[in-house]
Amino acid sequence: MQFNTTSLESLQSDEQRRVLDAIAQMRKCGLEDVLSIPQIVVCGDQSAGKSSVLEAITEIPFPRNDNLCTRFATEIILRRAEVESITIKVIPDITRTEKDKESIRAFQASITNFEELPKIMDKAMSVMGIDEDGHAGQAFSRDTLSVEIEGPSRPQLILVDLPGLIQNESKGVTATDIALVAEITDRYISQPRTVCLAVISATNDYANQGILSKVRNVDPQGDRTLGIITKPDRLPAGSGSESAFIGLALNHDISLGLGWHVLKNRSYEERSYSFTERKASEALFFANSNWSHLPKDCIGVESLVERLSALLFEHVKRQLPDVQADVSNKFSETQEQLKIMGKRRATPQECRDYLMQLSLDVFLVCKAAVDGHYEGDYFNRGMDQAFHASSPSDLHRLRAMVQSVNAKFTTTIRTKGHTYYFAKPGEEDSIDPSLAALQLAATTFPTKSPKVLQRSQAIAWVGRVLTQNRGRELQGNFNPLIVGELFWQQSSKWEHLAAEHVKEVAAMCSNFLHKLLLEKYPKHIYSRLWTSHIQAALETKYKAAERELKLIIEDQKSYPINYNHYYTDTMSKYRKEREGKALAQCVKAAIIRRRVADCTSDHISTTVNIDKAVKEFTRMTDPDMEKRSCEEALDCLVTIYKVSQKTFIANVTTQVIERHLLRGLEKIFSPVVVNALSDQAVTAIAAEPGAAKRQRAFLEDRIAKLEDGRRILSGLERLSL
Incomplete structure (x- = not known):
């Protein structure tokens, strides 16, 4: 089978592949549900050319009819493996019921050739509840289509194509659909470890393209945003519109920390071109147009691939210490949450032992x-x-x-x-x-x-x-x-x-x-x-x-x-x-003081009249x-x-x-009371409710994922990043 993704092979050096391989393994073990993992997201307004950009980078021929790739997020995961394979599955949204999640997870298909991709994607859309035309069921879905491509020469890379932002309601597209697409875009681009490829079409005034305001809200300095201008060949040569977009590509008007890049995608007439023919057509256009004045590293898919190679590795390298810290912190937090829940309690004896402790x-x-x-x-x-x-x-x-x-x-x-x-x-x-x-x-x-x-x-x-x-x-x-x-x-x-x-x-x-x-x-x-x-x-x-x-x-x-x-x-x-x-009052009243006769001094003699004191005491005794x-x-x-x-x-x-x-x-x-309780009583008190059982399973699963993450990241400690 032929999986031609040669342009991707230039994305990483061996060291880069090792680092991104670790990130890919972390995603494979499910850690993307636990923490933000570095990835590249292709986002933009509807019909801005996002899927064509993704196709040019990956050289994967996605179905282009009926806007199939714009009704849900499409996650492209490339991994190095000994055997080449393509696996397609649907990742259910977290808001789905458990029954729906089980049904969606049951869908998984493997193909041997990209020509089989459209038929498999139709089945995936049916699983999501979207029909071929997007009208019989829901028009858009929060679920994610996952396309995993593995092979011995495959690089380690994750790219996500998001549904295009819709500005107005139309036939088959409601206000609810518009809000849902905006919500999906916000969810991805708001993750701090996501590199945003903000795609805008040269056929529409860039001031009117909503993706620019969205990425600037979450990334004001543009530190993780690379602007992509598509359809430059649709602008009249020498026109004011062409000059405005060339100025934008030079980072003059809307300044992004990662700058801008220009791609010429296949035109309708070129729809049957191979990837080699597409590159030749693009190179010819840039060589013979006003766009040729732009720096060579800002035009064409080949320079974009090289550019992504450098910025992706630098981005991951900067984020890696934080990823390691997040894994360690979440591992400790989850262990503590599981510890609070105590030991598993399914039998009466387990319930009794738990209550005893x-x-x-x-x-x-x-x-x-x-x-x-x-x-x-x-x-x-x-x-x-x-x-x-x-x-x-x-x-x-x-x-x-x-x-x-x-x-x-x-x-x-x-x-x-x-x-x-x-x-x-x-x-x-x-x-x-x-x-x-x-x-x-x-x-x-x-x-x-x-x-x-x-x-x-x-x-x-x-x-x-x-x-x-x-x-x-x-x-x-x-x-x-x-x-x-x-x-x-x-x-x-x-x-x-x-x-x-x-x-x-x-x-x-x-x-x-x-x-x-x-x-x-x-x-x-x-x-x-x-x-x-x-x-x-x-x-x-x-x-x-x-x-x-x-x-x-x-x-x-x-x-x-x-x-x-x-x-x-x-x-x-x-x-x-x-x-x-x-008595004291009576004695005091009976005291008689006399001056001593024949005495030259003023000496006073004091005597107590006993009879008077007795009479006074008798008088004071209350007759009442x-x-x-x-x-x-x-x-x-x-x-x-x-x-x-x-x-x-x-x-x-x-x-x-x-x-x-x-x-x-x-x-x-006390333990004595617990020991005296019947099996029915201890079970009624200590048995885990359904919600607790689900929470325990969730925490145990998360701990297993985080343990895998710690093991994977420990393998990078010897690299001089």
Whole structure:
């Protein structure tokens, strides 16, 4: 069989062939789907002569009737191989369904002669959904026709012919088709490692040819754009149009970093010319026209081939370090993505093993967080110096956060947990100096501050409660149960404050687990596990905490029982302070001061009139037994409140928070729990969904391609590029 592509053989030296061979191998193993690979793209407006340019460079006789090559991208891949062959296949677009992709990939044909190419391309168009005329099905396709040519003398090269840009709608061409062709062109030329051969026709004002604006948008300096002017023979000799295009070819008007080149393609009359005859006709035209004034390396297909040889190798050489870096980076990224997915999970045992490992990791981190052992990266990332519960990074340190809110709860109960604030016994109507601190603390918490009562107001309040609860006790005595009534009123805020505190800590535990599981588990595993197990387990712990708190509140609402010596000691202290103060006042009132007789100095003698002191003390003893009862009851309330307050805080933080919310938090989904689950349960939680299986296959396939890419590129390290 005859595969005549002799002009291509001059494209590369042996070193160039080795480099481009590596690039071709990377494309063959599918890396063009992963990263941008250096290639040459022939692009331009419809009927600009793109396919003729491609044919002249490759010397492959593409079908020229019915515009077959302009309805989809045609990828020409030339590779060196021991046996000559031509293989044609269709690469499905990424937006195709899996079913369509399988059907399209199933199409593959091999031919022994280029004369068979038109018939095979017809079949390829049918696979894409385009009929021979492009009318029965869709007019254009995002799929790519791939023509692979292999042989022992073949160079390594990739050329892509794109559908021509269409300016206006016409019969069989809709606005959707126009947009699709523009999208295909943009997709190829926007790739940073693509060399654009921007083809424009001399028969149309170049200012009106859209390809120039497109390539300048993606390549403003023209560093990877070579302009190709076709059909120069169609311009009248000496005309203004000819002069304008000659100026363009000299890079005067639209300056491109890679410059311009002029080709004369076959005319209609020359359609049967061989490639040799085509070159002769082109050479004759350039030798006998105004175009002969252009530099020889800017005209004709033979100089274009030589020019492509140099610029392609230089382009690939510049891009190669970036390609190597991309392959390495994407390999690491893809491995990390696959690692996050975990091991393959198809059987119940694989699911169980997978969950066992995940649950062990979470168990250890959760236990460390509950115990307050903050070693490891998990606890030391992005620490917020302010340290507050709303900070995601601070929430990692669960024990520290719970300790912080426990301290806040304690402060709230002590400063704002009582209904009334009143002066201490013996202070009469003066207000405790710590009231200022209390009022300052009131700005810190959302709970309403206690109402301030002076001593006399507090006694009046006790009197009203005493009157409302009087039983058969004698005048001057008070019902001992009155202390319970006073205590319940004074501690009425405790239930709400404690309930809010329990709710806050429960939410903190839930948020901690939510963040931990979301970080350690794949999202679909987290979602299943949270709804099937974690949420219910946390709800159970919260309900148990609520029940425990309810029991504590029931105890608090019962009559206060106390065996703490603090109560009796404090009551004795209050009485002694009160009596001592009264006695001091009586003694002071009974002091008699006299000047010593027959003394030359001003010496004063001081004596205490005992009788007067006793009478004064008797007078000061309040005859109002009801008031004395109120004072006694108030003293009892103040004392028992302090004792009960400490007990209540300890009970809430220990019996509710610790016992039910924190203790055993790490065991909610521990390896022990996983081991006890049924096969059905572990499969329901850990089995890979269809999307995950497809994603795993995709990542494994990508890793295999990238490994091939790394191996291929490693073979270039010995070259002095």
